Amino acid sequence: MEVTGNIRQLIERLKQGDSSALARSITLLEEGSLDLPSVDALLGASGSSVTIGVTGPPGAGKSSLIDWLIKHMRNAGEMVGVLATDPSSPFTGGAILGDRIRMQHHFLDDRVFIRSLGSRGAQGGISRITRDAAHLMRTAGYRYIILETVGVGQTELDIMNLADTVLVVLVPESGDVMQAMKAGLMEIADIFIVNKADREGAKQMVNALTFITETREPGRDEWEVPILLTNGLDGTGTMEVFQTIQQHSVFLGSHRQAALLLNKRRHGLKQLILEQVSVRIEDLLTNALADRYRAELSDPSVSLYSIFNRIMKDKDFTGRLSR
Ligand SMILES: Nc1nc2c(ncn2[C@@H]2O[C@H](COP(=O)(O)OP(=O)(O)O)[C@@H](O)[C@H]2O)c(=O)[nH]1
Ligand SMILES: [Mg+2]
CATH class of the missing domain: 3.40.50.300 (P-loop containing nucleotide triphosphate hydrolases)
Structure with missing residues (x-):
């Protein structure tokens, strides 16, 4: 997602503890127009x-x-x-x-x-x-x-x-x-x-x-x-x-609880990966991939498993997923 100048300014204000900037950012989250992985570097620690x-x-x-x-x-x-x-x-x-x-x-x-x-x-x-x-x-x-x-x-x-x-x-x-x-x-x-x-x-x-x-x-x-x-x-x-x-x-x-924290964060990371990957897959399926595999997708005699196997080996697909 593109990071505009407005968003940069908003995040600057947010980091100063400005509550109206916080309110505005949450509204953008709700509208789906603020993506935290894209602005992580701006947010900092x-x-x-x-x-x-x-x-x-x-x-x-x-x-x-x-x-x-x-x-x-x-x-x-x-x-x-x-x-x-x-x-x-x-x-x-x-x-x-x-x-x-x-x-x-x-x-x-x-x-x-x-x-x-x-x-x-x-x-x-x-x-x-x-x-x-x-x-x-x-x-x-x-x-x-x-x-x-x-x-x-x-x-x-x-x-x-x-x-x-x-x-x-x-x-x-x-x-x-x-x-x-x-x-x-x-x-x-x-x-x-x-x-x-x-x-x-x-x-x-x-x-x-x-x-x-x-x-x-x-x-x-x-x-x-x-x-x-x-x-x-x-x-x-x-x-x-x-x-x-x-x-x-x-x-x-206490350090005894480090494993608990690790587990929690691993779960959180999995959620994040699933969300982000699913957005990208949705995009690929409606655009690039749909074009490339249109013939197979339109032919019911080709099993979805065989298309799946080909896609998983498709370097272009796996490359786009991590981009
Ligand atoms: N009798 C009694 N009523 C309470 C107590 N705590 C909350 N209430 C009332 O219970 C109702 C529901 O409270 P609320 O905090 O909105 O519950 P929530 O839906 O769980 O957020 C309100 O009318 C409160 O005033 C309590 O300790 N005793
Ligand atoms: Mg309540």
Whole structure:
């Protein structure tokens, strides 16, 4: 993708921590008109940051908890960015307005950046946008990057894969633990939050989760998943959540966890290669390759396997893929 003078200027401003430049760049990502591999050299090295995934069923209190976390992080003098994805509406909509209202305390704070993401026309969908937007925030100097999703499908699990620390927020309502198990949330949690401590059954839920996590028996060097009780209305327990996030960061930073980091980054690299290669293949199939193989492609008696075998040996094809 061509890098215009406008984009260069935008990235310069972004690197100064200009939040309007950050907002504009994310819009370009959503529209598919900003490609991070093409501008990587301009972005340069990003600062160190902690990415926190917050997932759980709608209404569990994720946005309320995030509101408190922002407060604690700001009190610690750190810049905070929040990216919220709303699968019910890729453009604007429902939950987002509510999220804004719940985080409105921070509207006038220019060291807090809150953004709802949609996937619009971009290749690779919402998890790609989230990954790239988080990278831009890192470049703009945000220390904490919080990703909020509703924990259901593969996309949401993909987004949680981008996080260093995953919080799973549940509430003491019937079936929540079972639902969470089914949705694969138990495996990805680094910290469990039982929110709505004021509701009946909150303590029992903590006990149920303790039972489940204890039967998993982590190894000596592994992280023991804490279960924290919070109240999103008055903030009780939320400072402890922030402290536990910091402890988890220290744990991840220890050299024992290098393998974990390697794995995560290898997975991320694979995603990136798949996305980029798939864009190029799409382009080749509609242009150069389609012309060269038109005769075979139009002849149903030639098997796709035989065309495939020839293409894989076609130096022009493999060359174009890596260009
Ligand atoms: N009773 C009670 N309500 C809460 C608590 N935390 C959040 N809520 C309310 O639950 C609703 C959903 O909260 P929200 O943060 O938007 O949940 P999200 O959909 O998971 O982001 C809102 O009306 C909140 O005010 C809590 O600890 N106790
Ligand atoms: Mg929310």
